[in-house]
Structures are given as structure tokens and as C-alpha cells.
Amino acid sequence: MRILISNDDGISAPGLRALHKGLATIADVVVVAPEMEKSAVGHAITIANPLRVREVTDHGRKFGWAVDGTPADCVKIAIKALMDKKPDVLVSGINHGANLATNIIYSGTVSAATEGTILGVPSIAISLCTYDRNADFSVAVKYGMEIAKMTVEKGLPRGTLLNVNVPAINEKQIKGIKVCRQSHCLFDVAFEKRSDLRGLDYYWQGGKMNVNDKDSSTDIMAIEEGYVTITPIHYDLTNHDFLEELSSWKW
Amino acid sequence: MRILISNDDGISAPGLRALHKGLATIADVVVVAPEMEKSAVGHAITIANPLRVREVTDHGRKFGWAVDGTPADCVKIAIKALMDKKPDVLVSGINHGANLATNIIYSGTVSAATEGTILGVPSIAISLCTYDRNADFSVAVKYGMEIAKMTVEKGLPRGTLLNVNVPAINEKQIKGIKVCRQSHCLFDVAFEKRSDLRGLDYYWQGGKMNVNDKDSSTDIMAIEEGYVTITPIHYDLTNHDFLEELSSWKW
Numbered sequence: 001m002r003i004l005i006s007n008d009d010g011i012s013a014p015g016l017r018a019l020h021k022g023l024a025t026i027a028d029v030v031v032v033a034p035e036m037e038k039s040a041v042g043h044a045i046t047i048a049n050p051l052r053v054r055e056v057t058d059h060g061r062k063f064g065w066a067v068d069g070t071p072a073d074c075v076k077i078a079i080k081a082l083m084d085k086k087p088d089v090l091v092s093g094i095n096h097g098a099n100l101a102t103n104i105i106y107s108g109t110v111s112a113a114t115e116g117t118i119l120g121v122p123s124i125a126i127s128l129c130t131y132d133r134n135a136d137f138s139v140a141v142k143y144g145m146e147i148a149k150m151t152v153e154k155g156l157p158r159g160t161l162l163n164v165n166v167p168a169i170n171e172k173q174i175k176g177i178k179v180c181r182q183s184h185c186l187f188d189v190a191f192e193k194r195s196d197l198r199g200l201d202y203y204w205q206g207g208k209m210n211v212n213d214k215d216s217s218t219d220i221m222a223i224e225e226g227y228v229t230i231t232p233i234h235y236d237l238t239n240h241d242f243l244e245e246l247s248s249w250k251w
Numbered sequence: 252m253r254i255l256i257s258n259d260d261g262i263s264a265p266g267l268r269a270l271h272k273g274l275a276t277i278a279d280v281v282v283v284a285p286e287m288e289k290s291a292v293g294h295a296i297t298i299a300n301p302l303r304v305r306e307v308t309d310h311g312r313k314f315g316w317a318v319d320g321t322p323a324d325c326v327k328i329a330i331k332a333l334m335d336k337k338p339d340v341l342v343s344g345i346n347h348g349a350n351l352a353t354n355i356i357y358s359g360t361v362s363a364a365t366e367g368t369i370l371g372v373p374s375i376a377i378s379l380c381t382y383d384r385n386a387d388f389s390v391a392v393k394y395g396m397e398i399a400k401m402t403v404e405k406g407l408p409r410g411t412l413l414n415v416n417v418p419a420i421n422e423k424q425i426k427g428i429k430v431c432r433q434s435h436c437l438f439d440v441a442f443e444k445r446s447d448l449r450g451l452d453y454y455w456q457g458g459k460m461n462v463n464d465k466d467s468s469t470d471i472m473a474i475e476e477g478y479v480t481i482t483p484i485h486y487d488l489t490n491h492d493f494l495e496e497l498s499s500w501k502w
Contacts, residue, residue: 037299039298039299040295040296040297040298040299041292041293041295042292042293042294042295042296042323042362043293043294043356043357044291044292044293044295044357045291045293045357045456046291046456047290047291047456048288048290048291050445050453050454050455051442051453051454051455051456052451052452052453052454053452053454072293072357073456076440076442076456077442077454077456080440080441080442081442081444081454102369102486104488105294105365105486105488106294106295106296106323111293114356118353118437119440150500150502154500157490157493159435160490160493162497176502177502179494179497179498179502180494181489181491181494182487182488182489184410184487186369189327189331189370190331191302191327191328191331191332193332194301200303201303201304202301202302202303203301203302203303203304203328203332204301204302205296205297205298205302205324205327205328206298230497230502231489232489232490232493232494232497233488233489233490234488234490235353235356235488236433236435237355237356237433237484237485237486238432238433238482238483238484239408239411239483239484239485240432242408242411242483243430243431243432243483246413246430246481246483247430249401249405251401251427251428251430251481
């Protein structure tokens with residue numbers, strides 16, 4: 001088995017290093033990841049600037065390539081220029097922080113997996129639901145390995161990828177894997193205006209998730225209940241249910 | 252009527268200026284757009300850096316704000332911090348170049364409209380299908396005005412926005428408006444490796460659309476046939492059709 005690993009936290013991120021260590025025990029692993037953290041870059045790609053690629057070693061052994069671009073750039077250049085053969089599966093992560101509900105639209109971790117899917121590679125995004133700086137990725141690595149194996153074995157429908165989230169709890173407390181839909185919860189964004197040392201204004205954006213869609217079929221609720229969640233997602237954005245009504249408007 | 256305009260080509264882009272001129276004849280218009288071109292940034296937002304906001308005037312009259320962030324940042328800060336009242340409709344564009352088929356996932360123009368929708372504002376993305384530097388935006392402006400008025404009158408389903416593309420042909424040749432789905436066509440990305448003046452490698456990404464899904468229900472085919480296309484899109488990425496089968500895997 002040949003696995004491509006990418007992420008949005010950057011090539012040095014502990015979540016990626018832990019994932020690499022686990023997956024290397026079951027497959028040939030290639031890492032192509034951003035030089036720097038690229039959180040919340042969504043599905044950005046770099047077209048106005050050239051991309052630089054740097055070979056990275058780990059204890060003298062080849063580890064992969066660092067790219068000064070976005071997660072989607074990394075996957076594109078990995079598959080189209082750096083790797084001599086397509087991988088059997090792509091695993092993006094392990095992201096340091098959840099990618100749940102409507103928020104996945106902003107996720108670089110998910111966009112790497114989406115790009116893999118666009119390029120015909122079965123792809124998985126995996127995130128650990130904590131921002132704790134000393135987070136332990138080992139349980140998420142185990143689930144990532146299991147889900148990667150299952151994905152290669154079963155295959156995925158064209159245009160579909162898996163978005164996996166792992167609760168940051170003790171392994172024994174995890175209730176198992178639950179397949180669920182994205183919650184429709186939205187992030188309540190808020191801006192804080194500050195002044196710099198020259199007296200000039202700037203804004204930080206922050207906010208919190210407004211958890212108003214949490215029935216048991218949602219990713220958010222399943223994480224709260226202690227499940228590892230898998231949400232199948234796709235990049236067909238057409239709202240097919242609205243095509244007919246919209247056509248009936250008097251254009 | 253109160254209209255918020257944004258885009259991804261930046262606050263000085265001719266497509267935005269033309270759209271502003273047209274919409275200002277039918278509504279109060281506020282522009283909040285990126286300082287610089289932000290094409291292909293997808294749904295990126297700025298969370299690791301603060302945002303700067305600059306008031307922009309046009310011939311001595313207030314024109315709007317330029318933000319040193321992404322299109323999604325512009326819409327967030329417009330609605331949450333800069334405007335005293337929510338707009339009745341958001342129009343993003345007019346983009347210089349098409350946003351069709353799978354490619355809309357990379358579009359900053361579309362992401363501005365998606366962010367408007369997330370924040371509860373009926374939203375439209377509009378693009379002119381040409382990269383001609385002397386492009387004439389006037390026909391696209393007319394359609395943008397018509398579609399904006401219709402959208403305010405009729406309303407849109409929760410979580411749905413309109414992605415509009417206008418063919419770059421003579422107004423009389425346009426066959427009318429056609430509601431259609433996103434084509435599943437994918438962009439065939441290719442990388443070109445070059446050396447800089449220090450002998451160091453870099454890569455440009457490019458490629459072309461592989462038009463292998465073009466029945467008459469697709470946006471790509473309707474544009475080729477001379478229609479203005481409207482595709483209703485949403486940000487619910489869950490592949491609902493695959494939930495049951497995925498649940499049946501032996502997890």
C-alpha cells in the first residue's frame with residue numbers, strides 16, 4: 001500500500017509526525033505538506049506565484065517534501081509532479097483541532113483530501129478535537145490507520161471523501177465509530193478592534209460555534225457523546241432540490 | 252434596497268467598478284473588497300493575522316472599504332463590524348473569468364457569496380466568461396442588476412446562493428437565462444518546472460478544463476450555447492446518499 005500524507009498544520013506538526021509513524025508500519029508513506037501552518041485557508045490554490053519544493057529528511061532518511069503553498073497545492077504537486085505513481089489512499093492530518101459542522105468549508109485539512117478526491121485518489125481528512133498544546137495523537141492515529149485500510153479495501157464513490165473527527169478522550173471512553181452528517185451549526189464570528197503602537201486600528205476575528213443543530217445524526221453531537229465520527233462529503237455544490245423552483249422564476 | 256458588493260479581483264478591479272456603477276442606480280451600495288487580487292483563494296479566512304481596513308473614496312465620495320484579507324474576510328467584517336445594518340442582498344463580482352463546473356471550489360468570488368449566505372444575506376456570485384483585458388462588463392452588469400432584484404423579491408432557501416456566469420458575447424446573441432447544475436468536469440492541472448537566476452527550481456501550476464461532462468443540463472454547455480447561467484449552490488457538503496452504505500461497513 002502506498003499512502004500520501006498531507007495536512008494544513010505544516011510539515012513539522014506533531015499530528016502529521018504521529019500519523020506518519022503509524023502509517024509507515026503498514027505502508028509506503030510519502031509526505032507532501034506545507035512549509036508553514038496553513039489553517040483555515042479553505043480550498044485556496046497558488047496561481048499568482050510559483051511554488052518552491054524542498055526535500056525533507058528525518059534522521060537522515062527521506063521523509064517527504066515541504067511546499068511553500070496551500071494544502072490543495074501540496075496534493076496537486078505531489079500527485080502530478082513529485083510522486084512517480086498515484087497513491088492508493090491519501091490521509092490528511094491529523095489536524096490539531098476539530099473540523100465539524102459548517103466549519104469544514106474553511107478547513108485546509110479537508111481541502112487536501114478534497115483535492116485528492118478530485119485527482120482520483122480515495123481520501124480521508126482526520127482531526128483531533130482539541131487545541132491542547134500537549135495533545136496525544138495516538139488514539140487518532142489508530143483510527144486513522146483502521147479507516148485508511150478500510151477505505152482502500154472498500155473504495156469510495158466517485159467524488160466522495162471521508163471527514164473523520166476523533167474526540168480527545170481516553171481510548172477506553174470512546175464508544176466506537178459513528179457515520180453521521182455535517183451539523184448545520186454555524187460559527188458566530190465576532191471582530192475585536194484594537195489599536196497598534198502607532199495608534200492605527202486593526203481587527204482580530206474570533207467567535208464561537210452556535211450549536212443549534214445537534215440531533216443524534218450530526219457530527220457535533222456524536223463527538224460530544226464520545227464517538228469517532230465519519231462524515232462522507234463531496235464537492236458537488238449544486239443544490240439539486242432547488243433547480244426546478246429556480247427555473248420556474250420569471251426570468 | 253441596500254446592497255453589499257465584494258469580489259476577489261480586488262477593490263480596484265474594473266468588474267467591481269462597473270457593477271457598482273450599475274447597482275448604485277437602483278440601491279444604496281456599500282463596497283467591501285480585498286485590497287489586492289485574491290483569485291483562487293477558495294474559502295480562506297484570516298485567523299493567524301489581524302485585518303486592516305481602509306476607507307476608500309471615489310471622486311471625493313465614500314466608496315467603501317478595502318480589507319487586506321480574503322473575500323470571505325471582507326464579507327464577514329462588512330456584515331459583523333463595518334455596516335450598521337445587514338444588506339438586503341450581496342453581489343460578488345463581476346469576476347474577470349468564468350466560475351464553472353468543479354472549479355467553483357477554488358473561487359474567491361463564490362466564497363464571498365457563500366459567506367454572505369452563511370451570515371443570512373441572500374447572495375449572488377457573478378462572473379464574465381473571459382480573461383480579455385479589455386473585457387466589456389456592461390451586459391453582465393445588466394444581468395447582475397436583474398438577478399439581484401429578482402433575488403430580493405423572491406428570496407432564496409436557507410443556505411443556498413446563486414452562481415451566475417455571463418458569456419462574453421454580444422448582448423443580442425445571448426439566448427436568455429438558463430438555470431443549470433454544475434458540470435462535473437475537472438480541471439486537468441499540470442506543473443511546469445523552471446529554474447530561477449540562481450539555478451533553483453520552482454513550479455508554476457496551470458492546465459486546462461477537461462470537458463467530459465457537458466450535457467445540456469450543465470453550466471459549461473449552457474455558456475457554450477450562449478446562455479447566462481444560474482446555478483443554485485449550497486455549503487452542505489454531506490453526501491447524504493452514501494450515509495447508509497458507509498454505516499453498513501464493518502467498523
